[in-house]
Amino acid sequence: xxxxxxxxxxxxxxxxxxxxxxxxxxxxxxxxxxxxxxxxxxxxxxxxxxxxxxxxxxxxxxxxxxxxxxxxxxxxxxxxxxxxxxxxxxxxxxxxxxxxxxxxxxxxxxxxxxxxxxxxxxxxxxxxxxxxxxxxxxxxxxxxxxxxxxxxxxxxxxxxxxxxxxxxxxxxxxxxxxxxxxxxxxxxxxxxxxxxxxxxxxxxxxxxxxxxxxxxxxxxx
Amino acid sequence: xxxxxxxxxxxxxxxxxxxxxxxxxxxxxxxxxxxxxxxxxxxxxxxxxxxxxxxxxxxxxxxxxxxxxxxxxxxxxxxxxxxxxxxxxxxxxxxxxxxxxxxxxxxxxxxxxxxxxxxxxxxxxxxxxxxxxxxxxxxxxxxxxxxxxxxxxxxxxxxxxxxxxxxxxxxxxxxxxxxxxxxxxxxxxxxxxxxxxxxxxxxxxxxxxxxxxxxxxxxxxxxxxxxxxxxxxxxxxxxxxxxxxxxxxxxxxxx
Numbered sequence: 001x002x003x004x005x006x007x008x009x010x011x012x013x014x015x016x017x018x019x020x021x022x023x024x025x026x027x028x029x030x031x032x033x034x035x036x037x038x039x040x041x042x043x044x045x046x047x048x049x050x051x052x053x054x055x056x057x058x059x060x061x062x063x064x065x066x067x068x069x070x071x072x073x074x075x076x077x078x079x080x081x082x083x084x085x086x087x088x089x090x091x092x093x094x095x096x097x098x099x100x101x102x103x104x105x106x107x108x109x110x111x112x113x114x115x116x117x118x119x120x121x122x123x124x125x126x127x128x129x130x131x132x133x134x135x136x137x138x139x140x141x142x143x144x145x146x147x148x149x150x151x152x153x154x155x156x157x158x159x160x161x162x163x164x165x166x167x168x169x170x171x172x173x174x175x176x177x178x179x180x181x182x183x184x185x186x187x188x189x190x191x192x193x194x195x196x197x198x199x200x201x202x203x204x205x206x207x208x209x210x211x212x213x214x215x216x217x218x219x220x221x
Numbered sequence: 222x223x224x225x226x227x228x229x230x231x232x233x234x235x236x237x238x239x240x241x242x243x244x245x246x247x248x249x250x251x252x253x254x255x256x257x258x259x260x261x262x263x264x265x266x267x268x269x270x271x272x273x274x275x276x277x278x279x280x281x282x283x284x285x286x287x288x289x290x291x292x293x294x295x296x297x298x299x300x301x302x303x304x305x306x307x308x309x310x311x312x313x314x315x316x317x318x319x320x321x322x323x324x325x326x327x328x329x330x331x332x333x334x335x336x337x338x339x340x341x342x343x344x345x346x347x348x349x350x351x352x353x354x355x356x357x358x359x360x361x362x363x364x365x366x367x368x369x370x371x372x373x374x375x376x377x378x379x380x381x382x383x384x385x386x387x388x389x390x391x392x393x394x395x396x397x398x399x400x401x402x403x404x405x406x407x408x409x410x411x412x413x414x415x416x417x418x419x420x421x422x423x424x425x426x427x428x429x430x431x432x433x434x435x436x437x438x439x440x441x442x443x444x445x446x447x448x449x450x451x452x453x454x455x456x457x458x459x460x461x462x463x464x465x466x467x468x469x470x471x472x473x474x475x476x
Contacts, residue, residue, distance in 0.1 A: 005460045007453055008372055009380025035372040051375025080282045080344040120342050
């Protein structure tokens with residue numbers, strides 16, 4: 001396996017063009033920016049082990065309404081930066097004085113990051129059939145650095161989970177996950193997702209999760 | 222150990238070429254670094270450096286309060302050095318004082334140059350360093366702990382920072398003075414630097430000649446390099462422990 005634990009300032013390569021995510025270039029050499037795992041392929045990426053979610057345009061996340069102002073909802077997206085959802089980004093035309101009827105304080109929603117500017121003003125949108133208010137189910141929070149592992153290569157892990165767990169699952173890039181299904185199915189889903197978070201850095205994880213689910217289901221019957 | 226002497230004259234700092242605690246002049250005290258000791262903090266680290274015991278916690282990047290401190294283009298770094306009232310022999314009056322303000326400022330300035338603050342505009346990275354037990358050299362122990370805690374929090378940095386002091390006692394330059402040497406010695410000079418040799422902190426208390434300064438600098442730089450290796454090992458060990466808890470064989474190349 002071409003993975004290696006690195007700390008900030010570690011020399012990764014002499015070729016500047018191999019610099020990927022989590023690295024920086026100084027004097028034509030590539031160094032690690034973070035404490036994490038270096039993946040050395042054509043490009044060298046360092047995957048962090050911790051850190052805060054920074055919104056990027058196109059990310060689907062789960063947000064919680066924090067405040068309502070004139071024509072904007074202020075939405076907590078589990079990040080140092082709050083998101084703004086303008087009234088015009090709501091799928092339906094609504095009046096400013098009726099905003100809390102549709103999205104009230106404390107309600108959760110699947111939402112997309114529309115744009116982030118250089119001062120980190122985060123604009124959100126609900127204009128997609130895939131997005132919408134979350135009224136049932138549960139939301140759990142994991143570290144956002146573990147999200148790629150929960151989704152798996154080409155969605156292998158998440159599609160397996162959806163099938164095996166009998167649950168509807170939405171994974172937000174910010175580490176918030178919505179699960180919806182029968183109460184027992186959700187209990188198992190919660191357990192499984194927390195296990196994936198804990199073991200995110202190990203190899204052959206999908207296979208082990210399949211085994212874990214088989215065992216759990218066997219015990220239940 | 223109690224030492225009753227107003228001037229350093231009747232104390233011998235060396236016995237058969239060794240220091241009071243048995244070290245050679247160019248040795249630092251045993252250093253123990255533990256990563257991720259606090260569950261609530263984003264990153265944390267506990268350091269024991271001889272008789273010093275310090276704990277560092279990093280929060281952030283997070284929203285800035287009060288708002289007026291916010292910077293539009295970069296993250297601000299706040300560093301709070303604090304001594305527990307029980308950390309010294311005579312009870313220390315709790316709360317910030319002149320000394321801790323100064324140490325907070327110089328420690329912050331020792332770490333800030335390596336942090337990529339531009340990655341997180343309008344936010345703050347809070348570093349808290351609590352001294353639980355003091356035995357000379359708490360600022361360097363605090364900086365060592367804070368640097369590891371920042372890495373543990375996933376903060377992007379150019380490199381780590383290591384800190385170490387050199388001093389002069391009985392006309393000899395020594396590395397990492399302990400309390401007796403600091404109190405009755407002739408000079409104390411803490412430094413902090415990156416592993417590539419860029420100095421981010423340099424202070425001096427007492428008198429050194431130009432040659433002595435050179436010698437002290439050499440010693441302290443060597444100390445910092447050794448401390449860097451221990452910092453690095455502690456971080457890599459933390460990752461490997463994650464793996465061993467799960468009894469999974471991990472092929473992580475250590476060093």
